[in-house]
Amino acid sequence: MSTPANPMKPGSQALQPLHFPLWGSRLIEASAGTGKTWTIAALYLRLVLGHGAENGFARPLMPPDILVMTFTRAATRELSDRIRARLIEAVQCFRGEAEPAAHDRFLRDLRDAYAEGVQRDAAAWRLDMAAQCMDDAAIHTIDAWCQRMLREHAFDSGNLFDETLEADESQRQTEAAQDYWRQQCYPLSGEVLEAALQVWPDVQALVKDMQSLLRESVPAAAGAGTLGECIARTQAERAQQLQALSADWQAKAERMQRWIDAELDGRAALWDKRKLQSRYYLGWFAHLTAWAQDPHNRQLELSDSARKRLSPEGMAEAFKGSTMDLLLPVEFAELEQLLQALAQLPSLHVALRLHAAVHVSQRLLWLKRQAGTFGFADMLQRLDAALAGDNGPALQAGIAAQYPVALIDEFQDTSPLQYRLFDQIYRTADNGADSALLLIGDPKQSIYGFRGADIYSYLQARQATEGRHYVLDTNFRSTEALVDAVNQWFVQAEEREGEGAFMFRAGQSNPLPFESVKANGRKERLMQGSQRMAALTIAWDGSSDEPLSNDDIRRRGAEFCASQIVQWLMDGATGFAETGQPLKRLRPADVAVLVRTGKEAAAVRRALARRNVASVYLSDQDSVFASGEAQDLLLWLRAVAAPLDGIAVRAGLATPMMGLSFDELAWLASDDEAFDARSELLKEQHSLWQRLGVLAMLRQTLYRFELPARWLQDMGGERRLTNYLHLAELLQGASAQLEGEQALIRWLATQIESPGAAGDAQIVRLESDADLVKVVTVHKSKGLEYPLVCLPFGGSFRPVDGKAAYLSLPVQIDGAPARELVLDYDDAQLAQADKERLREDLRLLYVALTRARHALWMGLAPMKRGSGKNCANEQGAAGYLLAGDVSQAAAGWRASIQALSQRCTQIAVVDLPAELPVPTRHVPAQALPALAAAPVYEAQFDRRWGIGSFSSLTRAMAAPGLPVLPVAAQSPAEDERALQAQEAGEAALDLGAINDVMTALPTWGRLAAGARSDAAVWHRFMRGPVVGNFLHDQLEWLAAEGFALQPEDDPDSSEPLAARLLRRCERAGRKEQAADVLQWLRAVVHQPLAPLGVSLAQLGQGDALLPEMEFWLPARRLSAPRIDALCRQHILPGQPRPVLPERELHGMLMGFADLVFHHGGRYWVLDYKTNHLGQDGDAYAPQALEQAMLAHRYDVQAALYLLALHRLLQSRLGAAYDPREQLGGALYFFLRGLDGEAAGMHVLKPPLALLDGLEALLGNCEKESKEEQS
16 A cells, blocks of 8 residues: 655645745745646736735736746746736636636636726736736746846946857867967976876867866966976975875884784784785885885885775774784874875876866956857856945846846756855845745756756755745646655655655755655546556566676667557557547557666667657757767768768768668779769769858759658658758858868867757757657656656666766855865765765656656666676665665565555566567558559650760670769779670679779878889879879869969979869878879979970960860760771771670760860870889880770770761861861870880871761761651
């Protein structure tokens, strides 16, 4: 049977909204679900009406006069809407336009307090006026109110008029820390610098340290002098104290050892030899002696057992006789004092961190003054300083006159500074009738310690309002059964000897007791079959009787919870019943899963997804930068910014966002041509980014890779697409303030590292989210309610351990609560911090247990910490409530849970099996109608039509299933590898292709295989198609710039074009090779072109250059063998060469000629080749170039380029065109052969018979096409 509710503690009284005194300072404690917002609205009505006589305020007020303060913007909007609605409802009631609801006795009694006629009409008029001016209501967050007070009372507060609020100061904090590093660390050297680097190895460590320390109060004296002076001062103080402490300890150690030796020789029977052995204590004294001889360079290395045994208590423990007979030398007590003094020596680590915190804080203030900005914390501190300053009385009087009544909602979340502001204005302890300060909150829900909220501020206000405490004692949220079950969790701990349910009881005093609440109950019932679902189900996962690790609890708890949810959703008899109404089946939207951490949320969501249950994650850190899409976009931006960086491209393509299968990724890794094709696609995206911005590029990525269609097929696709578009907009906005792609990438990486949920980064909520299972952090769930709640990790906790960067411990200063910053903490301080953690965990568990309306499913398990073997449940909130701080085995915890269930029949206990549940796929109750069969598309079209190029005529077709690449993605260097006879289904790895790609990856100091380090740059430079594409890009760009590189580097004058080339190399991920590229391309553009005797740089001085000439030729069943025959007949006849494959091109033949130029009355086509033929210039003899032309079938390429140029000249010159006089030929420029006999040039003169033959082939194609069309 359940126990009755606790009697209300002395000094508290139930709040009666119609008779509550509306003057003075009063504390209202509102437990979860007890109608706090409703009560605030009720008191607001009375303040507007001036209701209450001696219990009312001195005069009626309007919304601008009544200050209502809470802690979030969402809460202010909700409060404002609720109060406005209540005012309108009251207007209708007072005017007789509508009757109050049957349960609304307050509004009916309030109306009846005003006589019908003039009095009630006047009251209705005031309510109506208040409703109409609600837009001017003083309902603010505390930060907004402080900002308003500083602005409206600028003269009294000394605030500047032209400052702007900066919501996120993280970037400015980073800048301040970096300035400190430059100003204080750069001048250091030697041992002093080493001392600083032991604290912060680099500037990033300093930035991270300061981000946390800047939230704490650090004494200004800690920042005296420079960093070097601080180090010297601290080391000197430490050395001086060490010298004093070590004095005489060599002799003292000898005396202690001699005494023990004498005792063991003379009175051996009185000593426990197991606890005091010479093989141990001789080493202890040796360490002590060694330290005493050189205390500055040696540590006192005494083990814990040595420290314990050599203390007076330890020696007494080892002595078996009477302690009266044990006369210890004074040195044993002195050793204990020595160890304590050594632990309190000035810490260099602490001194440096405090010094940095002071200076970084001061630098931050200076930076904000320079920028004319201020932060949220500045507003509170400025208003506090103004109230305590010379103009403080005038400012206090002005604010109190402006807002004679203040209602502070969620008061349990105030910090000491915030409460001091309220207390200075409204004088809490004075309880004056000329103003009212109503503090409304629930100390059991004070869970925001990490944001500065301090439960001790609430307790101070509770003491200041002694005798004026009111409680809301009826829960309107949950069923009676659930309220009773939750009560029992805390009642058992409150009744037990010790510190009480929330660990604040000391003797007879308990400032934070647990008081059971009554339940109003609910009309609807949650049914499971023919019975009501148990109000609280505890699922115990202790089948093995051995404690589980955190990872096991997380994995198993998520699986069991997900299976239970699916079981409920699939059961047609589980749902909500109400008298006279049909059963409403349980829907995913009715279920919430509460978690503590992101890891727990991820485990639950994965388990739900395996069962086809969609979910949405809600957290206080709801930043889009914390999403998986942000991580994927970071890798994608890096890939697009460096499309020739193989590692970056592979990382970008392998992201979940791109959705490539393992087979596709493996194929891209093994097929160099396919990988190059994707790299070219990223080059297009890079160009788009540079021209139109990152938003255009990311939208084009969606289109080119068909991402929306792929995402929306999967669960969570709508969320992924929304996050992607949200991030794209944020990136576009940030790019306006940043210069360059790398700066934007660094900005995104910084946001991901420290995601904030403020402002534009707040994740966008979708309407469809409301229909999903909610996975919510307990902090986020505060103030919310759900029909059915699962708490799969009910016993989880995170203890404060020695890894904490610092501790912030509660202290009392001048009778007021404050925080003490402890950087070098001992075990006692660590234990105190962990106790404060457990106190907050208890309040966090209270919040979790009070979110449900109907039922709560709670998972518990025997838990171990780290590699320990024993249960550690008593360190968590659930364990403490069950059995206090008593450590138990798994069976003991199971018995404690059973004892709890026996206190309340509404608590059911379920033992989970050892085997994990088999996932059952969830099928929605109401499936969509089946789709009709799709209509058959019967139109006929030519399925053979396509676009081909030189490569498609000479090489194997792309792998089936690969998307067709657009024309602009052709790779100019894709033909550098020799032709290979590979069948389409061949699965063997192309080791040569892999070697080419690996050779092309930019690595510092890498040389081409076999190249001498003293060889010309074009011989030692990396090789492969990726490098070839890169060099083609640079030459294309240089052509547009007229090849205007200087012949040599001139150190006395700058060369803008060379500098731009170096930056292009850096953007392409080839910063290490940039100097070599510049040297090589200087030689290329100034090399005379044989047989013309003119260089590219000279040609560029005119205007007769056409880079990347694009051509399209119609081809209808154009036969590759017939082209092959023509080329064998007219180009280098009789020379062997690979046979072109048997295939036809049907559609369009297209291509890009690297360069077309006019010189000496003739038109020439030039193609760059970066083929590697050997290690020096001798490998590039005319015969070698001829063999390379034939091996790669560049003869076919040249023929097609000449045909395209021939047709272009025919169309542009008309009848004046004479190919014998005006068509020069094709120049194949082998860029690695600049120092060879042929200067890297192979020249092909165009036989007219070849051009006529090609014209005939294409002409027949066109003729057949026209005949078919007719």
